[in-house]
Amino acid sequence: MMHEKKRLHPIAIVIYIVKRLKQGPFLALALLLAIKKKTGDPFVDLKWLPLFLFLFYAMFAGYMSWKRFTYRLQENDMYIEQGIFVKKKRYIPFERIQGISYSSGVLQRLVGVVQVHIETAGRQIDEPEVILSAVSIEEAKQIERAVHHQKRENICIETEDKTATIFTLRFRDALFLSTTSGGAFGVIAAIGAFLSDFNDFIPFERLNIFFRADDTASTLVLLFIVLMIAYVLSVIGHLFRYMNFTVVKQNKTITITTGLLQKKSISTSIERVQAIGVKESPIRHLFGYVSVHLIHAGGALDDGRHGSLVLFPLVRKNEVASLVATCFPEYRLHDSFRLLCTRVRWRYMLRSLYTVMLIPVITIVFFQRFETLLLLVPAVYVGYRSYKRAGVTIKSEQLALRSGWLTIKTVYMLKHRIQSLTISQSRMQQRLGLCTVRATVMPGIRTKVVDVDEHEAQAIYEWFLRNKE
Missing domain, CATH: 2.30.29 (PH-domain like)
Structure with a gap:
């Protein structure tokens, strides 16, 4: 000491x-x-x-x-x-x-x-x-x-006979993870801030030789070049972050090591894990990949969201259940969900329409561009996909909630880890016999599923109160 x-x-x-x-x-x-x-x-x-x-x-x-x-x-x-x-x-x-x-x-x-x-x-x-x-x-x-x-x-840190490597991210998976990440927009914002602050030092007038302000084609080419540069920088940044990603279990401790230039080693106790989340983005879902996150009673140990820790940044969906069971035997990850009733389908599609409705309205009123109405088609599809993927299920002492818009997130929670379970109804939901189910596993971290049948929501609430230890 x-x-x-x-x-x-x-x-x-x-x-x-x-x-x-x-x-x-x-x-x-x-x-x-x-x-x-x-x-x-x-x-x-x-x-x-x-x-x-x-x-x-x-x-x-x-x-x-x-x-x-x-x-x-x-x-x-x-x-x-x-x-x-x-x-x-x-x-x-x-x-x-x-x-x-x-x-x-x-x-x-x-x-x-x-x-x-x-x-x-x-x-x-x-x-x-x-x-x-x-x-x-x-x-x-x-x-x-x-x-x-x-x-x-x-816990003996030097002991090796009780240490087991659970997961190693291969290079091809790290490359696929980097190419399908959404960090390019952040890089574009950083480039824009840099150019706006240092425009006195950059000879933009020389660029007029190649790109004229009244040339639409040149403007599109310049925009494409900026987007490609941002995309490449985003891919390189994610590669440096997730290269050599390994998960090691030692007794009751999970140790995550990652990074190429800046190596990080993150240790968390199994007892502090409050829930397990599985995320499915549209592109990765087509190839059968998901990412797994831990919701733990701690801070952002990997400089991410408070209380969240990446366990498997990219893994085959059919391998998730076995890998998680190796680390956390109490959890049973599955894909058998009780889907929502058909009468809420239109509500999900309308919510998706509301998010993009303002764009075609503005362009039609001020610019007479009616082709922006085509944006409503993918919006309806996204709403329908959200409805088809949303669901709730109870298996023994475990509750699972699945919801999302573009990225579908499934959260698996053990009953004794749930701090509060809330069943709420709006006036419209009350007329339709629907409820919103919210579960909180940590202060500030909650998940919900909207428009659950009120009888099913009542069954979930009774399950939560019954024999809760």
């Missing part, structure tokens, strides 16, 4: 500097350019002076963040001091630590250290988790051993 104060590895100075540089220079330069356009002050022509000042501040703040950050382990808790100008002290009892995960970026791997993420119970959404940016592997394992020993889990 380390009772003396410890500092992070000096490489943390560089990490802190890089983190501050990511947050500031684009905004500073954009503000500088805006002032230059409005004032025309010749002093503002020294556009690089604020940037140099910001670089100096980033280096000073990075060094002081490392200098003022100390941590130590006591008998039953962790003690952390940090803060550049205002010193903050934080005590974290080991019993409140819900998860410990590792990640190693390029800088950490150069000096043989890791970044440790410590997730605590009861953490507010806006409260930062504990991050040790650069500690040695031995110190990271010492922290994990101390936490497990205090919680009496008796």
